[in-house]
Amino acid sequence: MEVGLHIPFSAKTEFLRHDYFSMDKKKASGLPIGGTMYRLTFDENLCKTCPTCDCLVKCQYMDLKVDEAKEEMIKIINGDDSFVLQDCITCYGCEEYCTRGNHPFYLITERREEKGILTAPRAITKQWVNIGEQRGKYKLGDIKQKILSFGFVPELLELVQGRLFDDVMPSYVFGQEFFCNVVYIHFANTSIIKERLPLIIDNFRKLGVQEVVCMHDECYGAFTSLAPAYGMEVPFKPIHYFEYLYNRLKELGDEVRPLNIKVAYQRPCSSRLSPDKHHFVGDIMELIGVDLVEREYQAENALCCGDVLGMIYGYDLKNDVQKRNIDDMVEHGAEYCVFNCPVCQNALAAKITKKAIKPIHIIDLCRMAIGEK
Amino acid sequence: MKYQDIIHRCFRCGYCKFTSDYYDFNCPSYRKFGFETYAPGGRMWLIQAWLNGEIKNSERFQEILFSCATCANCVEHCVFTFSDDLVNIFIAAREEMVNKGIIPPPVRDYLKNINTSGNPYKEPANERGKWADGTSIPAYDGHEYLFYIGCVGSYDERAKKIARTVGNVLIEAGVSLGILSNRETCDGNEVRSLGEIGLFQFLAEQNVTLFKELRVKKIITLDPHAFNTFTQDYPSLGGEFEIYHYTQVLAPLIQSKKLSLKDREAKITFHDPCYLGRHNGEYEAPRKILESIPGFSLIEMDQTRENALCCGGGGGNFFTDILGGGEDSPNRIRVRQALDSGAQIIAVACPQCAKMLEDAVKAEEVGHKIEVLDVAEIVVRPLA
Amino acid sequence: MSDITLSLAQIVGEQYVSNKAEEAYFYARDPGLMPAHKPDYVVVPETVEEVQKIVRLASKKKMPIVPMGAGMSLTGLTIPLKGGIVIDMKRMNKVLEVHEKARYVIVEGGTSHGLLKACLEKNYPRLRHSVPDSPATSTIAANVMIHGQGRLTQQYGFNSDMVAGLEVVLPSGELCKIGSCSLSPEWFSKGAPLPDLSGLFLGWFGATGIITKVALKLYPRKKMRDVEIFVTDREDLVPDMVYELTHTEMVEDINIFAQPLPVIFKDNHHITLFITGDTDEELEFKRKMIWDSLDGFIKSKDGGFMSLPPVMKPTLLEMPQRSVSRFADVRKGGGFEYSGPIIAVEKYPECSRKIMELASQYDLAYSAMARIIGRSHCMMFGFAFTFNRADPDMMERTRKALQEVAEFALAAGGVYWKPTVDEQRMAIERMDPNTRNLMKMIKTNLDPQGIMNPGNWEVH
Numbered sequence A: 001m002e003v004g005l006h007i008p009f010s011a012k013t014e015f016l017r018h019d020y021f022s023m024d025k026k027k028a029s030g031l032p033i034g035g036t037m038y039r040l041t042f043d044e045n046l047c048k049t050c051p052t053c054d055c056l057v058k059c060q061y062m063d064l065k066v067d068e069a070k071e072e073m074i075k076i077i078n079g080d081d082s083f084v085l086q087d088c089i090t091c092y093g094c095e096e097y098c099t100r101g102n103h104p105f106y107l108i109t110e111r112r113e114e115k116g117i118l119t120a121p122r123a124i125t126k127q128w129v130n131i132g133e134q135r136g137k138y139k140l141g142d143i144k145q146k147i148l149s150f151g152f153v154p155e156l157l158e159l160v161q162g163r164l165f166d167d168v169m170p171s172y173v174f175g176q177e178f179f180c181n182v183v184y185i186h187f188a189n190t191s192i193i194k195e196r197l198p199l200i201i202d203n204f205r206k207l208g209v210q211e212v213v214c215m216h217d218e219c220y221g222a223f224t225s226l227a228p229a230y231g232m233e234v235p236f237k238p239i240h241y242f243e244y245l246y247n248r249l250k251e252l253g254d255e256v257r258p259l260n261i262k263v264a265y266q267r268p269c270s271s272r273l274s275p276d277k278h279h280f281v282g283d284i285m286e287l288i289g290v291d292l293v294e295r296e297y298q299a300e301n302a303l304c305c306g307d308v309l310g311m312i313y314g315y316d317l318k319n320d321v322q323k324r325n326i327d328d329m330v331e332h333g334a335e336y337c338v339f340n341c342p343v344c345q346n347a348l349a350a351k352i353t354k355k356a357i358k359p360i361h362i363i364d365l366c367r368m369a370i371g372e373k
Numbered sequence B: 001m002k003y004q005d006i007i008h009r010c011f012r013c014g015y016c017k018f019t020s021d022y023y024d025f026n027c028p029s030y031r032k033f034g035f036e037t038y039a040p041g042g043r044m045w046l047i048q049a050w051l052n053g054e055i056k057n058s059e060r061f062q063e064i065l066f067s068c069a070t071c072a073n074c075v076e077h078c079v080f081t082f083s084d085d086l087v088n089i090f091i092a093a094r095e096e097m098v099n100k101g102i103i104p105p106p107v108r109d110y111l112k113n114i115n116t117s118g119n120p121y122k123e124p125a126n127e128r129g130k131w132a133d134g135t136s137i138p139a140y141d142g143h144e145y146l147f148y149i150g151c152v153g154s155y156d157e158r159a160k161k162i163a164r165t166v167g168n169v170l171i172e173a174g175v176s177l178g179i180l181s182n183r184e185t186c187d188g189n190e191v192r193s194l195g196e197i198g199l200f201q202f203l204a205e206q207n208v209t210l211f212k213e214l215r216v217k218k219i220i221t222l223d224p225h226a227f228n229t230f231t232q233d234y235p236s237l238g239g240e241f242e243i244y245h246y247t248q249v250l251a252p253l254i255q256s257k258k259l260s261l262k263d264r265e266a267k268i269t270f271h272d273p274c275y276l277g278r279h280n281g282e283y284e285a286p287r288k289i290l291e292s293i294p295g296f297s298l299i300e301m302d303q304t305r306e307n308a309l310c311c312g313g314g315g316g317n318f319f320t321d322i323l324g325g326g327e328d329s330p331n332r333i334r335v336r337q338a339l340d341s342g343a344q345i346i347a348v349a350c351p352q353c354a355k356m357l358e359d360a361v362k363a364e365e366v367g368h369k370i371e372v373l374d375v376a377e378i379v380v381r382p383l384a
Numbered sequence C: 001m002s003d004i005t006l007s008l009a010q011i012v013g014e015q016y017v018s019n020k021a022e023e024a025y026f027y028a029r030d031p032g033l034m035p036a037h038k039p040d041y042v043v044v045p046e047t048v049e050e051v052q053k054i055v056r057l058a059s060k061k062k063m064p065i066v067p068m069g070a071g072m073s074l075t076g077l078t079i080p081l082k083g084g085i086v087i088d089m090k091r092m093n094k095v096l097e098v099h100e101k102a103r104y105v106i107v108e109g110g111t112s113h114g115l116l117k118a119c120l121e122k123n124y125p126r127l128r129h130s131v132p133d134s135p136a137t138s139t140i141a142a143n144v145m146i147h148g149q150g151r152l153t154q155q156y157g158f159n160s161d162m163v164a165g166l167e168v169v170l171p172s173g174e175l176c177k178i179g180s181c182s183l184s185p186e187w188f189s190k191g192a193p194l195p196d197l198s199g200l201f202l203g204w205f206g207a208t209g210i211i212t213k214v215a216l217k218l219y220p221r222k223k224m225r226d227v228e229i230f231v232t233d234r235e236d237l238v239p240d241m242v243y244e245l246t247h248t249e250m251v252e253d254i255n256i257f258a259q260p261l262p263v264i265f266k267d268n269h270h271i272t273l274f275i276t277g278d279t280d281e282e283l284e285f286k287r288k289m290i291w292d293s294l295d296g297f298i299k300s301k302d303g304g305f306m307s308l309p310p311v312m313k314p315t316l317l318e319m320p321q322r323s324v325s326r327f328a329d330v331r332k333g334g335g336f337e338y339s340g341p342i343i344a345v346e347k348y349p350e351c352s353r354k355i356m357e358l359a360s361q362y363d364l365a366y367s368a369m370a371r372i373i374g375r376s377h378c379m380m381f382g383f384a385f386t387f388n389r390a391d392p393d394m395m396e397r398t399r400k401a402l403q404e405v406a407e408f409a410l411a412a413g414g415v416y417w418k419p420t421v422d423e424q425r426m427a428i429e430r431m432d433p434n435t436r437n438l439m440k441m442i443k444t445n446l447d448p449q450g451i452m453n454p455g456n457w458e459v460h
């Protein structure tokens, strides 16, 4: 039996204490900045002996042969200049391509930050850093030992509804206090992550929760990839929401009706942090009778939704990537495009709708299959 | 005064005066009087000035405050976060005035009559149920629904007809209902909106006690005003009942063909009563009924649903007539709006609107072009 | 009833005249910070003849007259500084004629921007006018009277540049037509090819006459609109960015804002760009043009297009933007006022540094809001502060900050827009003496008794 765990007021006020404890204030107060104690574990020997250098060889935005890739990787490891540090568009792909347990993209990010190589315009980075700052405006549902984490994705407050979530809801958290901050790897800013992520983890710890169903890949990636890579301890069990959905659909058994539609799947960058969970897309589609079209830009080859590309690199790259991606969906006869990340959905919805492809979040698709939509 | 911490926050920007597309000014008292002071922003600034002692409680001030029809157009369209409280603020100011005893004579008379007779007409309480004479509408006796009429439906000649029609139609459709007859007393909605909160509480408590004594669970109201106070105010005074406006009960019955209707051709427009629409969000039920009548075409006025112009009867003005009279009185403007839409019938779902708009049809001398009928009366005409 | 009340009642009907304390209180002030002064009478006329009669009466009695639209100019321009009669124009709110093919409309002297917009949307979906972000009640006549700016100002200049003709009641009570309509049935031009007499009235705040009709130019309304926001942390680069953007000739309107709250806006300047098109291709073409025009700044990391969450777009795309009015309640106090000098776009960096400096000096919440006028010919830079109406100290601090803005603006080569009477005085003192004399000549000749909105544009 699950025990209702009600947060005592004091715990809430403790979150609040983090609120205005921003970087600036910390620096001003002369207190130690927590982030500095976390360092990326990266085994350079793995790279030196790597037969494939898949990380950069498979990169979709640069064209490198194995030898060149190794050469550049070694430069990056040594802290030397490499064009990769200029040209990487932050698709997170190499985190998946490296199957030897290293973290090439985190390393690229570290080096960029050290060298002051900006990805995004400063104003964009500032904006994102400001948005994520903890301000005591989080929302807590009726917290149990198992919770859903909406991170700081407001769309999830709307999306998460119905019987699929019956057994956990209304046990959820939302707000900057529970926002993983992983997105800042797009902005070559790991120090903000090192500063904030431990506080976020601590907030979860204070809730006393044991299982956290992460409703966004980035959140799941934070606890299963990034935190371990930096030696941060995670005092609960993260569960990817695909796995959760899959199991729920199985439980609902007969109530699931095959949808008999053809869909394309838009894989988000953050899914690269948990490639072992990607198979659930296919599994879920099979369960709900959906034909997942075999297209060029899927799985390892997936293309970025373009949202970040626009902010960082401007019109042409964004447009080119989006166009190739959408044409590919059209070519393969997709009737729907299934999204995992609401931000991708926002970025592509209008454009795919114009091509007569309907945008739908995977949660809504599953709800459709049980007659809720 | 209640809400004192909000009143100074009005920017007097005037969004509250409009419909949502800005096609028309839609605060009935502003339409009628033309001065900013009779608009919501004007009221806010004057209440503040009065509280600060910068102006006095004059006849003009009373007219300004009591000509508000509590129609909630301002609540709907004010762009600030306190918008929900605008009507509450105006009522709170009236409450202050009532407490000090300085109020317009017709308001005083209205309240006195309710106090002494339980109705505004000074009619004997034991004649309240007379409207039902000659009908088969039974006295309430454990029926599924209590059919609550209100003062207007009980005493006003025109409204009595509507009450009978609604009662008959519901019974014909097989609804189990009964009335309180002479035991019914004022629901208090207008008493509250005129700021006599003490009297309102007395009435409400009296009603709640009676309803409970009779083990009432569900209530159908004839009048959206009663519907409003039963749903919005009674629960906090211990009166939790299932409340329906009669159109909400009738709509599904008609849609499921419990009543079969004959063809009849006419262009109808529907006038949303403020206390059903803006105050309680019910825009569909009456329309569903009208749309189900074969042959009728429902056409909307430009100002409809949350943008409907109030008939001018709300907030006690039906009785006090502070807002009435003249070409720019809201009921006359409303009738002109209905004519502009090309309708031949103005359908209403409130006995007060019925009366207000009928008076306006007379004043505008357009009786040959347009007629005012309650939704139930429209249903009755083509009844098979 | 007093003499004058009676005479006014004979003109407009008893119901539409007031000498009561309530109207005196309300019409003595506006939502801004200028000191109140009570009118003796407030009237709400419905016809041009009524306005003429009121003016004649006032002239006979040597009584001041102050025309008022919605009273939203915030700088006290409708406060009857010397008492007299306030004429609330808003009952004269008809849209009289729309000339579709010649793209102009004739409206009455109290017609609101909101009404015109609704009317065009309903009946002439291919036409639009330049909607300002003032509340929808604000009137067209007053807006051109104060040389307002709207959504089409970057393309076509001040809203007053879009006037195509006027009908004015002169201080004598005579009715006068200005522009092509003075000798043609058509209202297509406010002056050219005749001597342009509109300058005798526009910009005068009613001190030379009362507008009873305005012809306003209308423009094509495309089927689609969209918005993009370019953000930068380099205020010094904003003028260059605007230069590139205006070079494209692809943008509907360019507004720039900087404010500390909500946090998403902290630390940056936001160049808001509206684009329009009749087809997806047209819209996308324009989008590409404007993105490309700023590509250099993206590459140098000095700015980028932010990702606009879909929930934000309707707020930005609505006309008028109601969110601008909501700024008044940021401090839960229902007040805001701004000083909005018209100034060179190159002064953007100085202006934005100034507003931040003043906000911190006087502990005020601020919003810098600039609108580009013409193809970067100049801009309106709004130094906007919100205040709590129940906090006299905050109101005083706001007044002081605005006074400093007034000094700063002139020093930076700016010209006051809708100046308070104090700012008008400063402007008159410092302007070219011959210009000053010319203004005096015009005023004394048109309004020898000095009854028209007295206190405004008075040259001594």
Ligand SMILES: Cc1cc2nc3c(=O)[nH]c(=O)nc-3n(C[C@H](O)[C@H](O)[C@H](O)COP(=O)(O)OP(=O)(O)OC[C@H]3O[C@@H](n4cnc5c(N)ncnc54)[C@H](O)[C@@H]3O)c2cc1C
Pocket (backbone or CB within 6 Å): C066, C067, C068, C069, C070, C071, C072, C073, C074, C077, C078, C089, C109, C110, C131, C132, C133, C134, C135, C137, C138, C139, C140, C141, C142, C143, C145, C146, C147, C148, C149, C150, C204, C205, C206, C209, C210, C211, C212, C324, C325, C453
């Ligand atoms: C939130 C907010 C946003 C704003 N945004 C904008 C904006 O984007 N663009 C912009 O231009 N302005 C803006 N303003 C300023 C102002 O509100 C507008 O310019 C508005 O159009 C003024 O119209 P009004 O009817 O309120 O003028 P009023 O304040 O009533 O009058 C202004 C002046 O015109 C005179 N006047 C009025 N009617 C007549 C007449 N018929 N004949 C002769 N003189 C007359 C008055 O005596 C006064 O001197 C904004 C104001 C606010 C509060």
Ligand code: SF4
Pocket (backbone or CB within 6 Å): A046, A047, A048, A050, A052, A053, A054, A055, A056, A073, A097, A098, A099, A100, A101, A102, A103, A104
């Ligand atoms: S990061 Fe991984 S894939 Fe790349 S070179 Fe190192 S070990 Fe090989």
Ligand code: SF4
Pocket (backbone or CB within 6 Å): A055, A056, A058, A059, A060, A061, A062, A084, A087, A088, A089, A090, A091, A092, A093, A094, A095, A105
């Ligand atoms: S993050 Fe993407 S773009 Fe960058 S190096 Fe890795 S695979 Fe290439």
Ligand code: SF4
Pocket (backbone or CB within 6 Å): B009, B010, B011, B012, B013, B014, B015, B016, B017, B040, B041, B044, B074, B077, B078, B079, B080, B086
């Ligand atoms: S009530 Fe609201 S909308 Fe109306 S004037 Fe006041 S602030 Fe503006």
Ligand code: SF4
Pocket (backbone or CB within 6 Å): B016, B026, B027, B028, B029, B030, B039, B040, B043, B067, B068, B069, B070, B071, B072, B073, B074, B075, B087
């Ligand atoms: S409730 Fe209606 S009548 Fe009263 S101020 Fe608001 S809009 Fe006007």
